[in-house]
Amino acid sequence: MSISLTPDFEKKLDEAITHYPVSKRSAALPLLHLWQEQFGYISDEAIEFIAKKLEVQSIHILELVTFYPMFRREPIGKHHIKVCRTLSCALGGAHEAHACMKKLTGAQGDDHGPCTSPDGKYTVEYVECLASCGTAPVMMINEEFYENVNSEEKAKELLKKYQ
């Protein structure tokens, strides 16, 4: 396996494992989160690496990665647009907001999964409830939260910040 990690990152992983003294295996999810934070997605090498580190078979890391939709197997765009589509937002125009974002960014792909623009700048994706039903439709761009994204103008405005 030709994977080289920075000593800092490896230290972070090792530190996370120490939180689970009874069973190393329990550190699988924290490690996956750290990995995705660092590299943006979970590669095949990542699965092998984490499995080896936790002394489990790689299938048991793959199980987790394929179970949780927020773990990505592919790299995504520079900016990640997460549109809430749970009931209140769905009624409040989430699908329109999603379509609008796709149009403005040029993101392509099946609506059920992440849609990425050809220039690799944006990824538009549906997510479940972001806990702000009163201000539907809502979305997150990277780690920032935006409410009442109900017009093309508003969407354009938002995207200006993410070039």
Add this chain to the structure above:
Amino acid sequence: MSMSKTSINPFNHDVMPDNTPLVNVNYNGKWIQVPKGLNVVEVTQSQGEFLPHYCYHEKLSISGNCRMCLFEMGMPKMDASRQPVLDANGKPEIAWMPRPQIGCATNVTEGMGIRTNSPLAVDCRKGVMEFLLINHPLDCPICDQAGECKLQEYASEYGSGESRFVEDKIKKPKHFDLGKNIVIDDERCILCTRCIRFAREVLDDDVLGIVNRGGNNTVTCHPGKHFDNEYSLNTVDLCPVGALTSKDFRFKMRVWFLKETKSICTSCGTGCNVTIGSREQTVYRLTPRHNEEVNSQWMCDTGRLNIHYLSGEDRFTRPLSRVKGELYETSWEDVLRQAGSRLKTFSGKQISLLASGRMTNEELFLTKTLIDELQVSLYDILPRQGQGDKFLRSADLNPNSIGASLLGVSNDGKNLQAIKSGIQSGDIRALLVLQEDATEAGLSVEELSKLELIIYVGLAPNATAKAAHFVLPSAGFTEKHGSMINVKGRVQRLNQAHLPPGRAMDDWEILRDLRSATTGGNGIHTIEDLFRSMSAKVPALAGLTLNKIGDHGVQLSLTAK
């Protein structure tokens, strides 16, 4: 190799220690006493009844995922002072819970109420059956499991008979290659995880898992990895549906045509108990047969798949006799008369005999009789050592080395060299080879060609048969009666599943007839007669009959030997 009951299975839910305390349980309206710690599936079994289940297996951990064993549960009703409320008969009244529980994960406690046939329980089973069949392809006509499928059985017994599901079924991998012996059809899989738990808990080879979520759940290996364990085919037996299939057996035979014969595996000294599945003259599969003293419910893939030589095209089907350098087919009368009279022309010192640790006790006993009567001085078996493991495979690849020693035919291979030099010097002029190839025992083809008489008893051509003057076609292990003694000193029975091909005969009959053609006959007509005369002479077998050995064998005390 140690193979105590505890080391072979990590779980034995069905085997309770004798001193387990009993608890009172109200089972379907009747108060009964059962060992504490049994779960409700086992309680039902202890009452001679059956609570349907898929994921529960007595040798695996409880996972409780199939929901088929739902039952209605109750606990004793308590009054204000936390004392049980008694009914008119002085028995505790039971407060029934409104929701069902799963039987496999519910261990009985004092005073528990169990209803397995109440309207709630019946309804639950029906509902679970409907859910399990939602995405099932219902391809029973081409499914290998058909006829022994728990999904079929319970659908017919507990299901509703029709589906209300009108949506599209989820597509999953079909005929996905899991390993060298196994193919999985994930659409048939009901996700009971028996295979995963077996690999993890019994084999300690945790390569199987479930990927994806919800309706897309798929049992698989990590891409690029394989479930290539020596015991992988046990998962095919464990699979309650047609998801895991054996590459060797799939599409070969509908299971309801298979005749089942209880016997033992002869591929190593462990002697795993097996069921032979045969139709007419062909063996289609071996499956392990439950015996806690030997193999529990498992067997290795090597043994399981070691059946195809039995239906080989090259099997001898008629006795052969050499005339002017060529082997010609002849009759048994002829071949025995000729072989017997030729053998009589040699003295005991001029004859050698190579027997086999693959022979049954009965065959070995007759061989020893022949040895004694002809006063053969040099005889032995061919020892076979292999790689054993901690689970079931024995390092002794002969299934009956112990029997060969006990009956005095074996010298553990020590005489093989003496036989070789005897042939070289010309002292030994005749050789009997029983179920072995003399070249495997170290004799060269040139040495064989020096011999004036070679009698070969065996299944198929080999270097010995090529050099033999008489070839007596014999029977494979699924074609014969008899007994063998495994490496732990347990005498076990082989039963005949089908007849040997053509005119080939059971080995003990060949040896009996060869003996009567050589040194005179006696009154042995059946294998039972033979066993009786053997047990009369061999102290370790005293008092035994083939009948008494039964299906599960008898442990001998061989310390005296």
